[in-house]
Structure formats: structure tokens, C-alpha cells
Amino acid sequence: MTAAPPAVRVGVDVGGTKVEAVAIDAAGGILARMRRETVRGEAGVIASVSDAVARVAAEPGVGPVAAVGIGIPGQIVGARVRNAVNLGISDLDLGGEVTAAVGAAVHVENDVNAAAAGAYAIRGAVGASMAYLNLGTGIAAGIVHDGRVWPGAGGTAGEVGHVSIDPRGPECPCGQRGCIETLAGGGAVARRWSGDGEHPVLDLFDAADAADGRALSLRGDLARGVAAAVRVLVLTADPAVVVIGGGVSRLGDRLLDVVRGELRASSERSAFLTSLRLHERIELLPSDAPAGALGAALLAPAFEGVARG
Amino acid sequence: MTAAPPAVRVGVDVGGTKVEAVAIDAAGGILARMRRETVRGEAGVIASVSDAVARVAAEPGVGPVAAVGIGIPGQIVGARVRNAVNLGISDLDLGGEVTAAVGAAVHVENDVNAAAAGAYAIRGAVGASMAYLNLGTGIAAGIVHDGRVWPGAGGTAGEVGHVSIDPRGPECPCGQRGCIETLAGGGAVARRWSGDGEHPVLDLFDAADAADGRALSLRGDLARGVAAAVRVLVLTADPAVVVIGGGVSRLGDRLLDVVRGELRASSERSAFLTSLRLHERIELLPSDAPAGALGAALLAPAFEGVARG
Structure with missing residues (x-):
């Protein structure tokens, strides 16, 4: 048996003013959490999300990231985001761009659905x-x-x-x-x-x-x-x-x-x-609960290596 | 390997004026179908349902009945029916009474949910x-x-x-x-x-x-x-x-x-x-489709002997 592959997932909640990220372990426990300003526009959102992933991954005890989930307003079609008016996005391959930037599989989800999954786990x-x-x-x-x-x-x-x-x-x-x-x-x-x-x-x-x-x-x-x-x-x-x-x-x-x-x-x-x-x-919902980011992390692609490891 | 146990399920839809029953095979195909008047009141509904089960089971090619599903208006709590005002039922252990009458496991379901399951199968x-x-x-x-x-x-x-x-x-x-x-x-x-x-x-x-x-x-x-x-x-x-x-x-x-x-x-x-x-x-829904009775049959208890047989 080889060493277990990384099981850490990162979830990112993209709001109109703040981006929040959490890193979770295989059991869904929160390892680290951070917040930063949202930079609007397509390039700005890609950079804000990628930076949040990199910074939460660099926190002590987190380590390599297996997969990323992103919760974001707008219409989600596959890994694309459309008509996220408040973020200045008309049509963006957010999943593809963030995968290229951070080198991990990415799942993109509607922000409310992500928060629902997170609220369920928190409660x-x-x-x-x-x-x-x-x-x-x-x-x-x-x-x-x-x-x-x-x-x-x-x-x-x-x-x-x-x-x-x-x-x-x-x-x-x-x-x-x-x-x-x-x-x-x-x-x-x-x-x-x-x-x-x-x-x-x-x-x-x-x-x-x-x-x-x-x-x-x-x-x-x-x-x-x-x-x-x-x-x-x-x-x-x-x-x-x-x-x-x-x-x-x-x-x-x-x-x-x-x-x-x-x-x-x-x-x-x-x-x-x-x-x-x-x-x-x-x-x-408890006012400081990171429901959106946690839910996005939980909806991130399951890393098959974990089950096999 | 012994002979396969009976796999026939019967579904009964109890309406305010008519009771409709179907018998289905293990694959959900309809083997027989019948309709009769509804007799109102608690004893009347038990008799109407039990008679419908017996008559559809007696049709050619049907044979022993493994399980029965009943779709009926009112509030369903376990196998009990409450407040089915149009049928003259205030609180009735319909599942228990029909089990005693026909000698098969019985599942009781809200009539609209049963029809939904039937409509899904028909469509x-x-x-x-x-x-x-x-x-x-x-x-x-x-x-x-x-x-x-x-x-x-x-x-x-x-x-x-x-x-x-x-x-x-x-x-x-x-x-x-x-x-x-x-x-x-x-x-x-x-x-x-x-x-x-x-x-x-x-x-x-x-x-x-x-x-x-x-x-x-x-x-x-x-x-x-x-x-x-x-x-x-x-x-x-x-x-x-x-x-x-x-x-x-x-x-x-x-x-x-x-x-x-x-x-x-x-x-x-x-x-x-x-x-x-x-x-x-x-x-x-096609007007002659027996959605309620079919759905009730599909929601009837799965007969484990079929899977094991």
C-alpha cells in the first residue's frame, strides 16, 4: 500500500463583496478558513478564487488540495457561469480557468445550493x-x-x-x-x-x-x-x-x-x-457559519483515490 | 432451487365513487384490471377494497397475490387512514384490516402520491x-x-x-x-x-x-x-x-x-x-390510464422472495 493521496477539498463561496474559502478533510471537518475582497469582472473573479484557494491551502495542516468546489451566483451550466450580473460575468468557463490556475478538479455550483448543502452539514x-x-x-x-x-x-x-x-x-x-x-x-x-x-x-x-x-x-x-x-x-x-x-x-x-x-x-x-x-x-443559520464555502467543498468532486488508498 | 414464489402485486385506488384495482407482474406489467363501486364508511371501504383485490386476483393468469398497495385520500399515518371525509372515514387501520381479509402484506399511500408513481411509470x-x-x-x-x-x-x-x-x-x-x-x-x-x-x-x-x-x-x-x-x-x-x-x-x-x-x-x-x-x-395523463391503481401496486411492499428465488 502506497501513501494515502491528498484528501483535502477546498470550497469557495463567491459573493458580491467577499470571497470566503474553507479547506476540509475527508470527514468534512474544517481545517482552515479565510476571507478576501471580491474583485469583480471575469479576470477578477478567476484571480480572487484562485488566490483564495492558494491561501487556504497554504494554512498550517492543510497541504495538497485534491479538489475544489465553487459556489457562485448566476446560471450554472456544467462548469460555466452565465449572467452573474452583480459580479460582472456574462459567460465564463470558471471551472476550466480555476482548474488551470490551481491544478485540481473543480466543481461549480449555484451559490444557494452550495449554502444549502453547507447548512445541512452545519445543522x-x-x-x-x-x-x-x-x-x-x-x-x-x-x-x-x-x-x-x-x-x-x-x-x-x-x-x-x-x-x-x-x-x-x-x-x-x-x-x-x-x-x-x-x-x-x-x-x-x-x-x-x-x-x-x-x-x-x-x-x-x-x-x-x-x-x-x-x-x-x-x-x-x-x-x-x-x-x-x-x-x-x-x-x-x-x-x-x-x-x-x-x-x-x-x-x-x-x-x-x-x-x-x-x-x-x-x-x-x-x-x-x-x-x-x-x-x-x-x-x-448561525451568522458566522461558512455555509456557502463548506457546502461548495462538500460538493467538490469526490477524490476516488481516497476510497482506493 | 424451489419454485419461484408468487410475484404478483395488486394496487387499489379508492375514489369517492369507484374503486379500481390492477394486478401487476414483477416487471410492473399489468396482468388484469377491474373497477367497482365504492361503498362508503369504514366497513364499506374495507369490503370494497378486499373484494376488488379478490376479484382481480381471480382473473386468468394472475394467481396468488404477494402484496397489496392501496391509494386513498386522507391523511396516511403508517397503515392508518385519517380524515378521509368523502369516504366517511375518521380513523381506520385500513392496512391491518385488508391484510386480515386478503392474507397479503399491505402498504397504504396517499392517493395523489400513488397516482404520481403510476403516472411516472405510464409515461x-x-x-x-x-x-x-x-x-x-x-x-x-x-x-x-x-x-x-x-x-x-x-x-x-x-x-x-x-x-x-x-x-x-x-x-x-x-x-x-x-x-x-x-x-x-x-x-x-x-x-x-x-x-x-x-x-x-x-x-x-x-x-x-x-x-x-x-x-x-x-x-x-x-x-x-x-x-x-x-x-x-x-x-x-x-x-x-x-x-x-x-x-x-x-x-x-x-x-x-x-x-x-x-x-x-x-x-x-x-x-x-x-x-x-x-x-x-x-x-x-391519458384519460383511461389506471395511474392510481398502478402506482399503488408499484408502491406495494417488495416481495423479497422474488429477489432471492
């Missing part, structure tokens, strides 16, 4: 199934069953942000009206609130706490949108738990309280909704 | 995933991936009929407003149309074809409801195809035409919806 056993609901600029979910992310046939699995819940609701850039995202997406909420600050959703919650009427109304819309997304997930995939993450979830209990309040209020009028115990089925 | 290879959308008195779906019906954690997988799409919509018996079922469920449509005939939804379509204004409006609501259910399924489970069955689907192309028209009209306003090709992803 531990959750019974049959879990949904991860990402509240960021937009709203999307990843559905996990037996540890596997539900793939879908056409790339729209978990796109609950574009379920319309009100035919007279706000216009959505997607062309529909009343999409959940128009009420609860961070981007739409920021546009409607028109706060000047860096954290418009936080400002909105502060103003609502100070009894500003418009802020209360917009916060109510946000809670209704998130509650609707939870209901849509439970009435389709029926996950045991819905884990909420993404930028807006950094509001923590301030978010959870208004969403639970909305879920309770709607249940008061409905024995059916009451029976679903929705307010007990939601929880927050 | 043949459908790529990664399929949803079966049942348009009956109520509206519910079964989601099938790799031939397995998505189970869900709490018995509400596929309950798209109770996704609300309009906060000002009609009141639903479930306590919400604007549920898809209030617009497109056969029961709700019949109540709103108040037709006296035996086939109120058919009467409604006839009146709409004759340009009756109220019928046109209600038919439009029905089309909007079904289209919304298709969108919810594609934006959550993302099935390659949505197969539409159930009593209302007996309208055939008359139903498909108005639903496709609604899906096309909503796509005209949305490049995003256009990209989903929703009107191409729906199709009708």
Missing part, C-alpha cells in the same frame, strides 16, 4: 429533509433530502422568490407582479425604502422600531414575503425545517420575530396552517 | 423528475424523482392547492384566502358556478364556449389557478414535466388549451417565465 441530522432559504438581494432556496441537494430539471429548483402571491403587488424585474422577492428581497426592500445608508434593511428595521409608519408597512411586507416563502416550501417540498440565511438574516432575532409573528397571525385564521407548526419549523 | 422515462398535478375536488401534486415519490417530512409535500396567490381571493375552507384550490379546485368551481348538473365543471366549460360572461370569468379563474400551480411546482421542485390528471382533467384538450393560453399570456409579460417554457412542460 447536523435534521430528519428527512431541510430547506435553506436565502434572503439576500434576491430570494431563493435549496432543498436538501438525505444530504443531497434537489437538482431540478431546468435550473429553477428553489426559485421561490419568483412565486407571485399578489396579482396587484409591486412589479418585479422578472416581469411578474407580486413576486415574493418584490416584498422581501433585500434589493427590492432597499429600493422601496430609499434609505441612503449602507445597510438599508437594518435602517428600515430601526425606523420601524421607532414607529415610523412607512417602515412598519415595509417591514410587514417583508415579513409577509418571508412567511409566504416558508409556506410555499412546506406546501411543496415539506421539509422538516427551513433554515434561513443570507445577508438579510444577519438581522437575527429581529427578523425571526417578525416572521414568526406573521406565521402565527396567519395560523390563527387557519386550523390547516396551525397544523403545519410553521413558526416552529424556521430557524436561523 | 416512461421523463428525465430527472416529474410532477403529477391532480385536479379533482381539491388540488394536490406528487413529485417524483428517479422514480421515487418525494415523501416530505410532515405529510404536506405537493399540497400546492393551499398556496395562496391572492390575499383578496375567495375564502378557502382551510382558513386562508385566495388558495389555488379556491380558483381551480373542482369542488370550489362547482360551488361558485352553482350548476345543477352532475358535471358542473363540464357545464361551466360549455357555458363559457357559449360566451356566458360569468362562465368565462370562472373558467379564467380556473385556468389562472392551474397555471399558478404549474408555476409553483416549477419554481420549487423544477420537474422536467408536469402531468395533469384527476377528474377535472377529463375535459382533455379543452382544459389544456385554456391553461396553456394562460401560461403563454403570463409569459408574454415576463422573459423569465418565457425561459421556463411552461406551456411545453405540461401534458395530460
Whole structure:
């Protein structure tokens, strides 16, 4: 028997402002973690990701990297990324470019699906199934069953942000009206609130706490949108738990309280909704958990040598 | 090697008016099929199912029955059926009673999930995933991936009929407003149309074809409801195809035409919806296909003796 081949996998989560990377061992344990700024544009993203892989691999106790997983917004077709507008990518062979740069097999995954896989691993056993609901600029979910992310046939699995819940609701850039995202997406909420600050959703919650009427109304819309997304997930995939993450979830209990309040209020009028115990089925992803990077690492190509070694 | 044990499975679909049974061989091929009236009430349902099993087993070429699957409306807990209101069942150990009557292992499944498994088998290879959308008195779906019906954690997988799409919509018996079922469920449509005939939804379509204004409006609501259910399924489970069955689907192309028209009209306003090709992803279950009974048979307990024989 020869020496065991390297079993370390690296996962990289590419956000609009930060790139986060983790290195994991064969058992999924985190060996090292780092963050850096995202450089936008196609060359910038390739360089940011490759640098993050190299730097996390250079951490003590990590060593050679067997495979890399990348979670990134946009439409993923094989190892290509398309229409990742916030990153300045129109069509990029990210998998091929990063493989060439770091010399390891690369898997590219939608960022929300990667975070769903990571959230499932972080949370531990959750019974049959879990949904991860990402509240960021937009709203999307990843559905996990037996540890596997539900793939879908056409790339729209978990796109609950574009379920319309009100035919007279706000216009959505997607062309529909009343999409959940128009009420609860961070981007739409920021546009409607028109706060000047860096954290418009936080400002909105502060103003609502100070009894500003418009802020209360917009916060109510946000809670209704998130509650609707939870209901849509439970009435389709029926996950045991819905884990909420993404930028807006950094509001923590301030978010959870208004969403639970909305879920309770709607249940008061409905024995059916009451029976679903929705307010007990939601929880927050721990705010410092590297779900996206960990999930990307877990979805990286399995290194066959490990099994054979 | 001893003689092969019996490999025949029987599936029974219990509807409000008819019980349908099929017997299948080990490869899933249909050996025999029969229908009879449903006798309501707990004793009536046990007798109807047991009689259907005995009669289909007595058909030429069928022989001893290894296992039985039953698809039935209501809440299924293990082998028990609860709250199957249309059948007059409040809480019944249907599996135990039928096992005692017919002397074979019995699996009890929700009727829509059973029909989903049957529709998947009838349709043949459908790529990664399929949803079966049942348009009956109520509206519910079964989601099938790799031939397995998505189970869900709490018995509400596929309950798209109770996704609300309009906060000002009609009141639903479930306590919400604007549920898809209030617009497109056969029961709700019949109540709103108040037709006296035996086939109120058919009467409604006839009146709409004759340009009756109220019928046109209600038919439009029905089309909007079904289209919304298709969108919810594609934006959550993302099935390659949505197969539409159930009593209302007996309208055939008359139903498909108005639903496709609604899906096309909503796509005209949305490049995003256009990209989903929703009107191409729906199709009708063949009206004479025994999807419920076949699916119940396929979900019947695997007879281990077959694999070992």
C-alpha cells in the first residue's frame, strides 16, 4: 500500500463583496478558513478564487488540495457561469480557468445550493429533509433530502422568490407582479425604502422600531414575503425545517420575530396552517457559519483515490 | 432451487365513487384490471377494497397475490387512514384490516402520491423528475424523482392547492384566502358556478364556449389557478414535466388549451417565465390510464422472495 493521496477539498463561496474559502478533510471537518475582497469582472473573479484557494491551502495542516468546489451566483451550466450580473460575468468557463490556475478538479455550483448543502452539514441530522432559504438581494432556496441537494430539471429548483402571491403587488424585474422577492428581497426592500445608508434593511428595521409608519408597512411586507416563502416550501417540498440565511438574516432575532409573528397571525385564521407548526419549523443559520464555502467543498468532486488508498 | 414464489402485486385506488384495482407482474406489467363501486364508511371501504383485490386476483393468469398497495385520500399515518371525509372515514387501520381479509402484506399511500408513481411509470422515462398535478375536488401534486415519490417530512409535500396567490381571493375552507384550490379546485368551481348538473365543471366549460360572461370569468379563474400551480411546482421542485390528471382533467384538450393560453399570456409579460417554457412542460395523463391503481401496486411492499428465488 502506497501513501494515502491528498484528501483535502477546498470550497469557495463567491459573493458580491467577499470571497470566503474553507479547506476540509475527508470527514468534512474544517481545517482552515479565510476571507478576501471580491474583485469583480471575469479576470477578477478567476484571480480572487484562485488566490483564495492558494491561501487556504497554504494554512498550517492543510497541504495538497485534491479538489475544489465553487459556489457562485448566476446560471450554472456544467462548469460555466452565465449572467452573474452583480459580479460582472456574462459567460465564463470558471471551472476550466480555476482548474488551470490551481491544478485540481473543480466543481461549480449555484451559490444557494452550495449554502444549502453547507447548512445541512452545519445543522447536523435534521430528519428527512431541510430547506435553506436565502434572503439576500434576491430570494431563493435549496432543498436538501438525505444530504443531497434537489437538482431540478431546468435550473429553477428553489426559485421561490419568483412565486407571485399578489396579482396587484409591486412589479418585479422578472416581469411578474407580486413576486415574493418584490416584498422581501433585500434589493427590492432597499429600493422601496430609499434609505441612503449602507445597510438599508437594518435602517428600515430601526425606523420601524421607532414607529415610523412607512417602515412598519415595509417591514410587514417583508415579513409577509418571508412567511409566504416558508409556506410555499412546506406546501411543496415539506421539509422538516427551513433554515434561513443570507445577508438579510444577519438581522437575527429581529427578523425571526417578525416572521414568526406573521406565521402565527396567519395560523390563527387557519386550523390547516396551525397544523403545519410553521413558526416552529424556521430557524436561523448561525451568522458566522461558512455555509456557502463548506457546502461548495462538500460538493467538490469526490477524490476516488481516497476510497482506493 | 424451489419454485419461484408468487410475484404478483395488486394496487387499489379508492375514489369517492369507484374503486379500481390492477394486478401487476414483477416487471410492473399489468396482468388484469377491474373497477367497482365504492361503498362508503369504514366497513364499506374495507369490503370494497378486499373484494376488488379478490376479484382481480381471480382473473386468468394472475394467481396468488404477494402484496397489496392501496391509494386513498386522507391523511396516511403508517397503515392508518385519517380524515378521509368523502369516504366517511375518521380513523381506520385500513392496512391491518385488508391484510386480515386478503392474507397479503399491505402498504397504504396517499392517493395523489400513488397516482404520481403510476403516472411516472405510464409515461416512461421523463428525465430527472416529474410532477403529477391532480385536479379533482381539491388540488394536490406528487413529485417524483428517479422514480421515487418525494415523501416530505410532515405529510404536506405537493399540497400546492393551499398556496395562496391572492390575499383578496375567495375564502378557502382551510382558513386562508385566495388558495389555488379556491380558483381551480373542482369542488370550489362547482360551488361558485352553482350548476345543477352532475358535471358542473363540464357545464361551466360549455357555458363559457357559449360566451356566458360569468362562465368565462370562472373558467379564467380556473385556468389562472392551474397555471399558478404549474408555476409553483416549477419554481420549487423544477420537474422536467408536469402531468395533469384527476377528474377535472377529463375535459382533455379543452382544459389544456385554456391553461396553456394562460401560461403563454403570463409569459408574454415576463422573459423569465418565457425561459421556463411552461406551456411545453405540461401534458395530460391519458384519460383511461389506471395511474392510481398502478402506482399503488408499484408502491406495494417488495416481495423479497422474488429477489432471492
